[in-house]
Amino acid sequence: xxxxxxxxxxxxxxxxxxxxxxxxxxxxxxxxSLTLVSPCEIGDxxxxxxxxxxxxxxxxxxxxxxxxxxxxxxxxxxSISGRDDADHLRYPCLTPEELIRGLKGVKGRVAILFxxxxxxxxxxxxxxxxxxxxxxxxxxxxxxxxxxxxxIVLYEMSKMRGRGERKVTRKENIERLMRHLDELFExxxxxxxxxDKTLMIVYRIIGRASLTTREYMTLMxxxxxxxxxxxxxxxxxx
Amino acid sequence: xxxxxxxxxxxxxxxxxxxxxxxxxxxxxxxxSLTLVSPCEIGDxxxxxxxxxxxxxxxxxxxxxxxxxxxxxxxxxxSISGRDDADHLRYPCLTPEELIRGLKGVKGRVAILFxxxxxxxxxxxxxxxxxxxxxxxxxxxxxxxxxxxxxIVLYEMSKMRGRGERKVTRKENIERLMRHLDELFExxxxxxxxxDKTLMIVYRIIGRASLTTREYMTLMxxxxxxxxxxxxxxxxxx
Numbered sequence: 001x002x003x004x005x006x007x008x009x010x011x012x013x014x015x016x017x018x019x020x021x022x023x024x025x026x027x028x029x030x031x032x033s034l035t036l037v038s039p040c041e042i043g044d045x046x047x048x049x050x051x052x053x054x055x056x057x058x059x060x061x062x063x064x065x066x067x068x069x070x071x072x073x074x075x076x077x078x079s080i081s082g083r084d085d086a087d088h089l090r091y092p093c094l095t096p097e098e099l100i101r102g103l104k105g106v107k108g109r110v111a112i113l114f115x116x117x118x119x120x121x122x123x124x125x126x127x128x129x130x131x132x133x134x135x136x137x138x139x140x141x142x143x144x145x146x147x148x149x150x151x152i153v154l155y156e157m158s159k160m161r162g163r164g165e166r167k168v169t170r171k172e173n174i175e176r177l178m179r180h181l182d183e184l185f186e187x188x189x190x191x192x193x194x195x196d197k198t199l200m201i202v203y204r205i206i207g208r209a210s211l212t213t214r215e216y217m218t219l220m221x222x223x224x225x226x227x228x229x230x231x232x233x234x235x236x237x238x
Numbered sequence: 239x240x241x242x243x244x245x246x247x248x249x250x251x252x253x254x255x256x257x258x259x260x261x262x263x264x265x266x267x268x269x270x271s272l273t274l275v276s277p278c279e280i281g282d283x284x285x286x287x288x289x290x291x292x293x294x295x296x297x298x299x300x301x302x303x304x305x306x307x308x309x310x311x312x313x314x315x316x317s318i319s320g321r322d323d324a325d326h327l328r329y330p331c332l333t334p335e336e337l338i339r340g341l342k343g344v345k346g347r348v349a350i351l352f353x354x355x356x357x358x359x360x361x362x363x364x365x366x367x368x369x370x371x372x373x374x375x376x377x378x379x380x381x382x383x384x385x386x387x388x389x390i391v392l393y394e395m396s397k398m399r400g401r402g403e404r405k406v407t408r409k410e411n412i413e414r415l416m417r418h419l420d421e422l423f424e425x426x427x428x429x430x431x432x433x434d435k436t437l438m439i440v441y442r443i444i445g446r447a448s449l450t451t452r453e454y455m456t457l458m459x460x461x462x463x464x465x466x467x468x469x470x471x472x473x474x475x476x
Contacts (some may be wrong), residue, residue, distance in 0.1 A: 027378070141266055151382075151390060155390045201453055205449065208340065208447040233471035
């Protein structure tokens with residue numbers, strides 16, 4: 001677990017469905033702390049959208065101004081970025097990836113502010129933020145649904161945590177597999193130039209797939225079985 | 239713009255609000271092609287959730303089975319990943335980042351399948367997918383809202399835009415390759431249960447690698463050469 005504490009802040013959200021959906025995605029990515037600034041009332045629909053994350057809704061802290069946020073770093077999100085230095089209020093905007101790169105190793109409390117569904121964060125709110133973030137979208141229709149914006153930022157933040165589920169097989173194993181394949185190709189009397197080219201092509205395919213140990217063993221099993229069969233047929237023939 | 243064409247496929251979605259939200263986030267990230275497999279009816283709420291992306295809803299293609307999908311690569315999404323090699327159907331699952339790394343440079347049509355809100359994709363549907371993807375979530379509450387899952391995958395895919403150079407081989411070719419491999423395994427007297435499992439594992443490796451036409455032909459050449467040799471040795475023997 002990272003030592004960074006993340007707080008999600010929704011500023012004057014208007015639809016309880018969005019608040020519920022935000023609570024759900026927070027729980028999906030293992031975040032707990034939700035702060036609501038002057039939110040709409042949360043009814044049955046909002047609770048339904050929260051699904052198994054009602055505890056996050058119920059424990060949400062309700063405040064009336066962003067000045068009450070207790071965090072060391074305020075990150076503001078916006079769907080409009082400044083085009084250049086002339087717009088010092090909105091420039092530069094980081095991408096979510098750049099944000100996590102910047103926060104890597106930070107120890108402390110970070111609040112990420114998401115604005116109103118229609119007007120986003122006001123300029124005086126953006127002015128108080130230490131970092132601005134914008135998700136790169138299609139200029140034809142840049143405004144993400146509120147809970148989608150939260151989902152994407154939290155998804156990126158969750159990458160800061162430890163990763164790696166898929167254990168790939170070791171380099172030595174791949175080399176061993178290639179040797180066996182080379183021997184099989186010899187037995188199939190591939191002409192040398194063709195054999196090398198074919199091996200290279202297979203090597204690339206296997207490389208791109210980044211094999212698991214199981215998959216490596218399966219491929220070895222297939223090659224072994226072919227070679228054994230060739231051998232026994234040859235012996236029968238002689 | 240990339241030459242990879244992405245098609246979002248929702249399999250039996252139950253809530254029109256989710257379908258609308260998916261249409262919106264598709265437009266946010268500049269994707270257009272939506273396919274719905276036996277969807278619920280889309281009412282006012284669904285259209286409201288689509289907001290400025292009603293055109294995507296209206297142009298959605300409606301089909302009744304995933305077999306009607308016209309794409310070369312099928313990517314299945316799941317919230318449950320195989321824990322280890324023992325679960326060959328769901329293992330390995332790529333992260334969305336690994337997916338885009340694998341698809342980088344690909345030229346061709348890719349369908350990304352998202353399952354039902356409650357049951358996800360069925361096993362027989364997952365079996366037809368060339369690549370499996372899972373968004374890493376909190377094991378306490380792993381299931382993302384449908385439109386959140388789409389938002390995150392499309393957000394990652396949108397990072398990939400660039401020129402496609404690697405033309406992938408067609409789906410029919412992969413099927414042909416698998417049939418030849420099946421016949422080879424028959425000739426090698428694989429026990430049925432083992433043959434099916436082994437074929438599935440090879441299918442996944444090949445799917446992750448997204449073969450070029452040249453690579454497909456090379457693999458076909460290897461299989462043909464092995465079969466020819468087995469046949470001639472057998473004839474010599476008899």
